[in-house]
Amino acid sequence: MIxxxxxxxxxxxxxxxxxxxxxxxxxxxxxxxxxxxEGCAVGxxxxxxxxxxGKAVCSCITLAAGLNGANVITIEGVSKxxxxxxxxxxxxxxxALQCGFCTPGIVMSAKALLDANPNPTTEEIQQAxxxxxxxxxxxxxxxxxxxxxxxxxxxxx
Amino acid sequence: xxxxxxxxxxxxxNQSKPRIDGADKVTGRTRYAADYTMPGMLYGGMLxxxxxxxxxxxxxxxxxxxxxGVHAAITAKELxxxxxxxxxxxxxxxxRYEGDVVALVAAESRELVRDALEAIEVEYEPLDAVYxxxxxxxxxxxxxxxxxxxxxxxxxxxxIKKGDVEAAFARADVIVEREYExxxxxxxxxxxxxxxxxxxxxxxxxxxxxSSQNPFFTRRYVADILGTSMNRVQIIQQTLGGSFxxxxxxxxxxxxxxxxxxxxxxxxxxxxFSREESFLESAKRHPFLLRYKAGITKEGRIIAWQGTQxxxxxxxxxxxQFMNWRANAxxxxxxxxxxxxxxxxxxxTNNVHGGAFRGYSSPQLIYGQEQFIDxxxxxxxxxxxxxxxxxxLKDGLSNATGTTLNTVTLSEVMEYTLAQTDYxxxxxxxxxxxxxxxxxxxxxxxxxxxxxFGAEAPDASGAMLIANxxxxxxxxxGLAENGQGLKTAYAMIVAESLGVCYEAVSFYGTNTHSIPDxxxxxxxxxxxxxxxxxxxxxxxxxxxMRQNAxxxxxxSDTAKIEKACGLAEGSLRDLVVSDPEQLELKQSEFYxxxxxxxxxxxxxxxxxxxxxxxxMSAFEWFTPxxxxxxxxxxxxxxxxxxxxxxxVAEVRVDLRTGYVDVLHVTSSHDxxxxxxxxxxxxxxxxxxxxxxxxxxxxxxxPVKGKCVCTNLDSYIIPTAMDIPEMQINLFECxxxxxxxxxxxxxEPATEAVAAAIANAIANATGKRIRTNPASLEQVLLGxxxx
Numbered sequence: 013m014i015x016x017x018x019x020x021x022x023x024x025x026x027x028x029x030x031x032x033x034x035x036x037x038x039x040x041x042x043x044x045x046x047x048x049x050e051g052c053a054v055g056x057x058x059x060x061x062x063x064x065x066g067k068a069v070c071s072c073i074t075l076a077a078g079l080n081g082a083n084v085i086t087i088e089g090v091s092k093x094x095x096x097x098x099x100x101x102x103x104x105x106x107x108a109l110q111c112g113f114c115t116p117g118i119v120m121s122a123k124a125l126l127d128a129n130p131n132p133t134t135e136e137i138q139q140a141x142x143x144x145x146x147x148x149x150x151x152x153x154x155x156x157x158x159x160x161x162x163x164x165x166x167x168x169x
Numbered sequence: 170x171x172x173x174x175x176x177x178x179x180x181x182x183n184q185s186k187p188r189i190d191g192a193d194k195v196t197g198r199t200r201y202a203a204d205y206t207m208p209g210m211l212y213g214g215m216l217x218x219x220x221x222x223x224x225x226x227x228x229x230x231x232x233x234x235x236x237x238g239v240h241a242a243i244t245a246k247e248l249x250x251x252x253x254x255x256x257x258x259x260x261x262x263x264x265r266y267e268g269d270v271v272a273l274v275a276a277e278s279r280e281l282v283r284d285a286l287e288a289i290e291v292e293y294e295p296l297d298a299v300y301x302x303x304x305x306x307x308x309x310x311x312x313x314x315x316x317x318x319x320x321x322x323x324x325x326x327x328x329i330k331k332g333d334v335e336a337a338f339a340r341a342d343v344i345v346e347r348e349y350e351x352x353x354x355x356x357x358x359x360x361x362x363x364x365x366x367x368x369x370x371x372x373x374x375x376x377x378x379x380s381s382q383n384p385f386f387t388r389r390y391v392a393d394i395l396g397t398s399m400n401r402v403q404i405i406q407q408t409l410g411g412s413f414x415x416x417x418x419x420x421x422x423x424x425x426x427x428x429x430x431x432x433x434x435x436x437x438x439x440x441x442f443s444r445e446e447s448f449l450e451s452a453k454r455h456p457f458l459l460r461y462k463a464g465i466t467k468e469g470r471i472i473a474w475q476g477t478q479x480x481x482x483x484x485x486x487x488x489x490q491f492m493n494w495r496a497n498a499x500x501x502x503x504x505x506x507x508x509x510x511x512x513x514x515x516x517x518t519n520n521v522h523g524g525a526f527r528g529y530s531s532p533q534l535i536y537g538q539e540q541f542i543d544x545x546x547x548x549x550x551x552x553x554x555x556x557x558x559x560x561x562l563k564d565g566l567s568n569a570t571g572t573t574l575n576t577v578t579l580s581e582v583m584e585y586t587l588a589q590t591d592y593x594x595x596x597x598x599x600x601x602x603x604x605x606x607x608x609x610x611x612x613x614x615x616x617x618x619x620x621x622f623g624a625e626a627p628d629a630s631g632a633m634l635i636a637n638x639x640x641x642x643x644x645x646x647g648l649a650e651n652g653q654g655l656k657t658a659y660a661m662i663v664a665e666s667l668g669v670c671y672e673a674v675s676f677y678g679t680n681t682h683s684i685p686d687x688x689x690x691x692x693x694x695x696x697x698x699x700x701x702x703x704x705x706x707x708x709x710x711x712x713x714m715r716q717n718a719x720x721x722x723x724x725s726d727t728a729k730i731e732k733a734c735g736l737a738e739g740s741l742r743d744l745v746v747s748d749p750e751q752l753e754l755k756q757s758e759f760y761x762x763x764x765x766x767x768x769x770x771x772x773x774x775x776x777x778x779x780x781x782x783x784x785m786s787a788f789e790w791f792t793p794x795x796x797x798x799x800x801x802x803x804x805x806x807x808x809x810x811x812x813x814x815x816x817v818a819e820v821r822v823d824l825r826t827g828y829v830d831v832l833h834v835t836s837s838h839d840x841x842x843x844x845x846x847x848x849x850x851x852x853x854x855x856x857x858x859x860x861x862x863x864x865x866x867x868x869x870x871p872v873k874g875k876c877v878c879t880n881l882d883s884y885i886i887p888t889a890m891d892i893p894e895m896q897i898n899l900f901e902c903x904x905x906x907x908x909x910x911x912x913x914x915x916e917p918a919t920e921a922v923a924a925a926i927a928n929a930i931a932n933a934t935g936k937r938i939r940t941n942p943a944s945l946e947q948v949l950l951g952x953x954x955x
Contacts, residue, residue, distance in 0.1 A: 051360065053443060057881050096196070112408065147411050150851075150854030
């Protein structure tokens, strides 16, 4: 067992984890944050995407033991005071979701992108979500939504 | 031109209302089956053979049971009915494909499940096997099932016999004959199958929270394995993370196994498939071997059509007889041909089973047929556009099943798409390329698809509407949201038919205790046919509530009406409102047709109605008009109506690598009435990209029964980087058959895409690929390397 001390959605978490514990299990099972999904367990589908220290990562291939001092944001930490974030609102407005299973991961990838690059090109948006497989939408409305979210953010600033 | 946008008269429909389930999905609050845990819950697991054909000679579960924390381990011997009500095995000692399960375990953690499965000792005796269609139909081939000695699944044989094919071939000027073959493809929904079963005396014997596409179908498996009646099994469908036809049998089997383990251990049991297990046991898009022969006059009219369509069922019967009904009805494509003779049947092999997958045979058939049409045109020296113009279905002509069609929008849809894409000019230009690096191509495909079940199964459904005292409305029906937006479309249909605001309607998942079995949510029937009962219930409750408004006195104070309408005091003194026909209920407000300025909120009537004991609910059942076909000839009425589509694909082929870049896809569909245009566009975008994957890169590649692709790192589906530019054209028409005139779109959206891509590749390279997908080696070498 290894003791890790880090923050999840702004709250400090300190607990003992096994060397092989995956971040996705820690989030879903220990902390009950089931908004993060597991789809493939090999880092291919991106349903488990969370943000660790500003970068979008697959929590199914991230070991919990290495998270000391890390700042983790999950889908539960995106909306503030019950208000949808611009990305979430844009995804709703563009009908950029269907079954919704990949949606939390896509929101996290989009947030990591826009937090680092407020004015991305279409190709940069495509690249940012290339690791998020979606079988329902064909991605077009998702790409449109993320571009729109970037514009909404720009207007607010 | 009936492009979307000309329809009038709807209050709610025809608008891109936001998804009813959207906010919960974008925030991660939505719960899927795998998100649940319960106190004392165990994890269930399956030991799969990994062999294509074998007999279990010896199996020892005692080492697994000896592990602390392992609560159950069973084999087929311990399970009283190891064979399910369908042909699948919950557990087996005769392995017919690599996903077959030989033992089940339940343990306190996933790690213990893994340990227990590894501890079970099994000795197998390998058996002969057959792996593909051609060898399965050879005389003397190994029989996968004793009951089918020649591997031919006799219940799946369908035929079309229309006119006199022999005589017509004798008259034909040109005869063309070709063979096409398609592959095993995986649904690859992002949510793996998940179930949580628990003993629940409050609701009967067992409750299962499941990722079921069809909860009533899942219930059949659970009642079957427990040997209990259906009213003692409750399936509560959870939000489904995609299905496309895939979460039917596989989830039924998983739910049954979890339920059995839950009964055995007295504890809740959860089973969540790994991606590898999902690939192993979920049904696949089944391979087809397609042979077509056409007799054509020199003017370009097809006068004879012959076809043999053989599909690979895999090891078990997974809806092959139903899929072949569809394959049979569509065995001559979107063409009006007087003389047709086709045969369709399935064969068993030692592979994963084929099954329902968006299109239900059509993407395979259209892949062959629409290439065949291009090849026939080429043999005649005729443009493939003109060849389609001559032969495609039109008003008053009949399709393969002999059904005379009307409101056939196909020609309009096709011509619009060809003009928009400048198809003919590009096609001629591309045919003259000489580059040895990149070649560009454009290709087309057209489709006609029967809407709903038609003659395949009864397209009936029921729906219940409840108006609450606060004016909110609850819908309950047995049709299920699979991610496609059914809840949103249904809430809109309730709002339209009942006359309430869209926001006032809620509809959650299906609970099998609460509503009758309404058939499966498949065949793109949800909106077009399944919602007919929703509309009927809405219209019925609308009438009931108008009567209630009158009886409760909401329109008896004429002074109020005068005031609201700005009329002189006493002018309506003699007005008597006693007939519900005098009233309208729209957008959650009642008003008099004659004096519409006076409004009574829906919630005021429901508030009084509850305490006055008024009926404020309605249940309606929809029975469709009969569709009857002759089984021997396939002639009759196959469906209430058809959806028409045209897809044009533009590609760039790298001749050095065989890489096909799909640059642009234009997809045009007659949707009858666009209930929610944004949802439809989502269906079409998703359908295009799914079709792109099917046409270019997706292949389970079973080698001697073992699938080479076991996860999404080897089974490649398109990413956001791979998608083409997409142009969608939605057409509407006045065809009253479906709910508010709606037609199917979920399956039409994907069924013609791979065919259009294949035709574009042929235009680019001058070479015809007749084996799907157009992978690197197929394009570069003309063959598969495995």
